[in-house]
Amino acid sequence: MGIEFIYPEFEVVRDRDRCIACRVCERQCSNEVHSYSPVRGVMISDESKCVNCQRCVSLCPTRALKIVKSNCRLRENANWQDETVKEIYKQANSGGVLLSSMGNPKPLPVYWDKILINASQVTNPPIDPLREPMETKVFLGKKPSAVRRDSEGKLDFSISPQIELAMPVMFSAMSYGSISYNAHASLARAATELGILYNTGEGGLHEDFYKYGSNTIVQVASGRFGVHEDYLEAGAAIEIKMGQGAKPGIGGHLPGTKIVGDVSRTRMIPEGSDAISPAPHHDIYSIEDLRQLVYSLKEATEYKKPVIVKVAAVHNIAAIASGIARSGADIIAIDGFRGGPGAAPPRLRDNVGIPIELALASVDQRLRDEGIRNNVSLVAGGSIRSASDVIKAVALGADACYIATAALLALGCHLCRTCQSGKCNWGIATQRPDLVKRLNPDIGSERLINLMSAWRHEIMEIMGGMGINSIEALRGNRLMLRGVGLNEKELGILGISHAGE
Amino acid sequence: MKHYVIIGNGTAAVGCIEGIRSVSADGGITVISAENHPVYSRPLISYYLEGKTDLEKMRYRGEGFYEINGCRVIYGRKAVSVNTSGRTVILDDGSSVPYDSLCVAAGSRPFVPPFPGLETVGKKFGFMTMDDALELEKALSEDARVLIVGAGLIGLKCAEGICGRVGSITVCDLADRVLSSILDADCAAIVQDHLEKNGISFLLGDSVDKFCESKAYMKSGKQIDFDVLVLAVGVRANTELVKEAGGKVNRGIIINCRAETDLEDIYAAGDCTEGYDASTGTNRVLAILPNAYMQGYTAGVNMAGGCSVHDRAIPMNSIGFFGLHMMTAGSYEGEMTEEKIPAGIKRLFIKDGILKGFILVGACERAGIYTSLIRDRTPLDTIDLELTKKVATNLIFSQESRRKKFGGIV
C-alpha cells in the first residue's frame, strides 16, 4: 500500500521542559510509540501507532505527556463526517470488515440519563443508611407459584436453585482469552469477596479458578469452548449465551493470536486457531430447542444450578423473553446494544439492537402482563455505568445488573477500543505475558471491590432517600422514576410518568 | 560476674565488645590499648592524608562507645605476658589485670627487612597506625621525593594518599607486579598503568640493596634519590603473648571457628590470628578488616556464653586508586573465565563446580553476589553460569531461590 490516507488520530504532546527521559513511556508502550534518541538525548514518538490508551500518560512521573485528538481534520461535512470517511479509507486499504471493541460510542440516546429518581419529603421519612439497616441482598431464580406444606402444616422450603447476591450487580461474561488470566483472577477474587458472581464468558474456566466456583457463572455459548461436565459442575449457575448486545446475530470471535498456552487448553482448541463461535447455537433454531438445552444442562447438573439465558436486546425482545420464561430458564439476562465486546465489527455494534432501558422495561411489563414474572429473574446489562443506573434498572424491573465495561475501567481500561489487537497496555485484554503481569490481581480485585463497595454505598444512600430499606422493595417500583425530555411513547414503554406529573 | 579482658583496641576488639554485649550486659570489660587513641579505622590513614576524612570521622565507633558498653580502657600500655594459671595479663608497667575470659586481639606489626644503611635514612616511616600517618604528614612537602618500599595494599594506598602533597613518588617492590598478593599479572598491569597515569613511578622486580642517607641503591644497580622513605614491605602477626603462654601458633595464633585458641578461656581475633579460610579449606592469616570484626564478634559471643561460629571467612579486598576500583576475593585456583569490559576486566576462578575466587577491576557492581557464591559454596549448576560469568546479577538465581532470598526477613 503506497499512501496511508489517514493522518494519525492522536497526537502525543510531550512537554520537553518536564520530560526527564526516564523512558517509562517507552518501556510501557506495547505499541512502540515512544523511543529514546541517544543522539539527541530526548524521547521521540511515532504517533501513528498510538491508540490513546493513556498508559504512558498515567505512568509518566513528571506528567510530561498528554495524548490529544489530532486536529488535522478533513474539510467539514455534516454528511461525510471525518470518522465515516476514515472508515472508508480503512476498508479501501484492507478490504475487510472493520473491527473494534468496547461499547457503542455513537451519540445514541442513553435513557438512564433521562430518568430521574424520587426521594421522600415530609409524608414519608428518608432512611439514613448510616443509622439504619439497608439491605441490598437479592436472590435470583425461579420463585414457586404456590407455597407447599407437609402433612403437619409445616412449610416445605424446597425451591428452585437460587443465586444469592450481596448486591444486585454481577460481573458479566468476559472470556478467558479475550481478557487475561489476571483480569479473570481479579474478577473472581473480587466477586468472592463481595458476595456476588462473575461470569466465565465463553472461554471456559481456568483450573486455577475452580476454587471460586460458588461465585462463578459458567457460560455455554454457541462455540461450546471449554464446556465439559466438570466445568458445568464448577459454577454456581450456568448461562446459555444466545446473543450479545454489542453484536446481536453474530458469534464470539477471538483471534488466534490470543489462543495461546492456557487459553488454548482451557478452551480445548488448538493454539493459534481463531476461536469463532457460530452465530446461532446449531442445536437451537427455535424456542423449543432452547428448552431442550436448558433441560439438558439441568439434567447434567442434577437441577442444582439455575440456568441463565442471555439474549441481546433486539426489537421483539419482550416476546423472546416471554418464550424464554416458559422454557425452563431461571434467569433471563438481557444485554443492551451499548454493551462492550472484546471484538466486534463497529458496523454491527453501532447499528444493531436496542437500548437496554427500553428492552428491560418492555420485558418486565410483558412478563407481568402474562403473570410469569415470577418464573424468572431478570438481569440487565449493556452499559450499566453507575450506582444510579443500577437503581434505575432495578426500579424498571431488573433483579440485578450485569456490569463489564465498568469493571474493566476499574481494572485500568481506558476505553481505547483496541482490545482486538491483543496489545492491551493495561494487562487486561491481552495474553502477552509481559503485558498480563501489569495487572496485579491484588490491585485489580481491590479496585473492583472498592468500586462495588462505593456503588453499594450509593445504592443504599439513594434507596434510603426514597424511604426504601431493602432492594426488593425497589424492584419494579417504577413510581420512583420520572422521565425528562422523553416523549409519550418512550414514557409509555418505560412505564414511567414524566417529571412533574 | 565474668570479667572480660581484651588485649588490643582495634577492629577485632570492637567486634569482641559488641559480641559480648549482644549476649550479656553483665560483666566488666577491660581493654588494653597500646595506642593512645580510642578505636579508629586504620585503613583510613591514607584517606586522612588525602584529605578525604579527618581524625574525628576516623573514629570507628561513636563517642561514648566504651561507656555505653561498660568498658574500661587502659591506654598506652602493652600486655607483656599472660599468666594462664593465675588468669592475669601482665602489663608493661608490671601491673596485672585479672580475667575470666581473655581475647587476644593484638594485631600485627610492620615487618622491616634488615636493609643495610637504613639507620642512615633521616625521614623514614612505617604506614600502619594513626601515629605513623601523623608523623609522615609532618615530613610531606610539595617538592619531596618519596620512595615507598612495597607495592602492596599499604604501600599503594599510602602513595595515593600523599600523591597530591609531594613532588614525586616511586614505589619499588621485589615482586614483578603491583598488589602481587591479590592480583594476577594481567590485572596488575592494568592497575599499574592506571597508577602510572596518575604520576606514580614504579621499580618492580627490584629491591633495595642498601640505603645511604637519602639514596637507595637497588639490586639492579639503579639508584634512587629520595627525601622521604616509607617502608611498607609487609606485616607480622603479634603471636608472642599466646605462644609464650603455651598456645599454638603458626604464622598467626591458631584459632578454631569459635575463635578459641587452644588455651582455656583464651580467644583470639583479628590480624594476629590464623583462622579457617572457607575458599581454600585451609587455615591462614586473613588480615583484613571485616574478618577482624567478625572474628572478634564471634569470640565475644562465645566468651559471654553464647554460641557463634565464624566458618565462612574468605580473603577479600575492595580497594580503589584514583577512581579505579578493584575487588578480589577467594583463591585463584581452578579454571579461569574472563570477561573484558570497557571499564576493566573480570576474572572468575571455578573449581569443582564452585566459584573459588574472582578479580574485578573497574566493574564492581553487585560484586557481593560473587562473594556470596564463594562463601556459600553455591553449586554453579544451580545457577545460570554463563550469565554469572558476564555480570553479577540476582538474575543468575532461579526464580524460586530469588523468592526465598527476597521474600522474607534476612
Added chain:
Amino acid sequence: MLKEGKIRIPSGCAIAAVISREGDRMTGESIVSAMKPMHDRSNGLGGGFAGYGIYPDHKDLYALHLFFDCRDTRKSCEAFLKEHFEVVKGELIPTRKMPEITDEPIIWRYFVTPLRSVLADLQLDEKEFVARTVMKINTEMKGAYVFSSGKNMGTFKAVGFPEDVGRYYRLDEYEGYSWTAHGRYPTNTPGWWGGAHPFTLLDYSVVHNGEISSYDANRRYIEMFGYKCTLQTDTEVITYILDYLIRVQGLTLSEAANVIAAPFWSTIESKTDDYERNKLKYLRTVFPSLLITGPFSIVMGFDGGLMALNDRLKLRSMVVGEKDDKVFIASEEAAIRVMEPDAENIWAPSGGEPVIVTVKEGKF
C-alpha cells in the same frame, strides 16, 4: 386535580380498633368516640369503620356495600348481580342526614350468595368468585363501587371526619365483636368516598396509617394475580397482598406478617431455631416483591380476629392495650383510654412484630 385511582395518593392517618376475645358484641359507639381525641390526625377528607359480627341474621351471606353515582347505575349493577348471585336482600344503608357529611352517593347493601351454577361453570371457589366480581364491578362498572364484600361484617366510610362518619352511618345501632376505625389525612386529593378506609376485600379489611415506599413494586407484583389497584392507595395494595398471602397462598397471619414486614437478613441469620430461620429466609426469598417498606401501621380485620402490624423500622406510632377479654389498638394511647379508661398492659409493639388477636373458637 386527578382523583384517587388516577393518581397515587400518599396520606397520614389515625387508626383504632377493638376486639372482644369472648366474642361479646359491642355497639359502634365506643370506637367512634375513640377517634375524637385523634381528630387532628385526620383532615376531614375521609373516615371509616369496619365492624365484624354485625350481621348475625345474614351471617352466611356476602354483605356487599356499594356506592352508586346514580339510580341508573344501581339498576344496571343490580341486574348484573342478579345474573351471578342469589340476592337475598337489597336495601339502602341507613344514614343520618347531617351538615358535616355532604355530597353523599347512593349507598346500598346487598346480602348475596353466588349462584352454584355460575361457580360450577367458572370452576371457581366461592371466595375467588366474589373477589373477582368485586374487581370487575370496581374496574369496569363506571359509577359503581363495592366497598365491603365480606360475610357477617361491614365497612362504613365517607368523606368527613371519622367521628362524623360514625354518626352518619348510625354505628351506635350495630353490634359487633370487633371494630376498626380510620381517620384520614390525604396530602393531595379532593377526597372521595371510595378512597376512605377501611379498605376491604371479602372479610379482610385494612386500616392503615402510613405511606409505603414500596408501593409500585408491590402493586405491579400483586396485579399479576388478578388484583386491580384501582385506587392507587397503600391500603388497597396492602389489603390485596394480605388476601393473596393468606387466602390464596394459605399463609398464616404471622407468616404473612413475616413477608410484608420481613425481618432484616441479619436478624434472620441470627435465629438459632432452624425452622424459624429457614422459614423466614424462605418467605423472603419467595415473596421478595411483597416486602412493604416505608412507614406503616395497619390493623387488618378478618373473620374472628384482628392483626396489628408496624413496618419493620416502626416509623409510625401504634400502641396496644388490654382490659379483661378486650384488646385495644390505636395510633395513640388517648384513643384507647377513651374506649377503656382502665386499659392495662399498654405497649408499643416492635417494628415487624404482628399482634394477632382472635375470638375464642365458637364465640363468633
Added chain:
Amino acid sequence: MKRVYVNEEWCLGCRLCEYNCAFANSGLGDMVLALKDRKIFPRIHVEGNDSITFAVSCRHCTDPICQKSCIAGAISKADGVVRIDRSKCVGCLTCVLVCPYGALSPGEDGIMQKCELCLENACGAPACVTGCPNKAIVYEERSDPE
C-alpha cells in the same frame, strides 16, 4: 519490623522506583528540577532481562554483613534500619563486595548511599513502594521466608 519486599511476579521493569527513589532522596520538591538532564543514582535498582525484572534494595538484614565489614565504621543499624553515615564513608566499596544481595551502590560522588526506607527524607515512607504502579514493591511486616 516493616521492610521493603519485591515481588518479581508483578514487576514491570518500568523503573519508576529508581526515579522515585532518586527524587525522594534529592531533597528537592519537584521531580523535574531534581532529575532532569541528570544521570540518576537511585538506592534501588531494577535488574532483569526481557521477561523477568525485579527491583533490589537494601534488605536491612538482621545481621548486616555490610555493617560488620565497613572499614570506616560508617554503617550502623538501629531500630531495624541499616543506615550509612556518608560523612564517614570514604567510598572503599567493601560493603558492595560483601552484600550478598548486590543491593548497594555508590552515589554520584562515589560515596556510598543506601536505602534507609525514606524514613528521614520528605517522602516519609519508601518512595519506591508508594510509586510502584503494580504493587511489585511492598512495605510490610513479614515473618520467616516463605
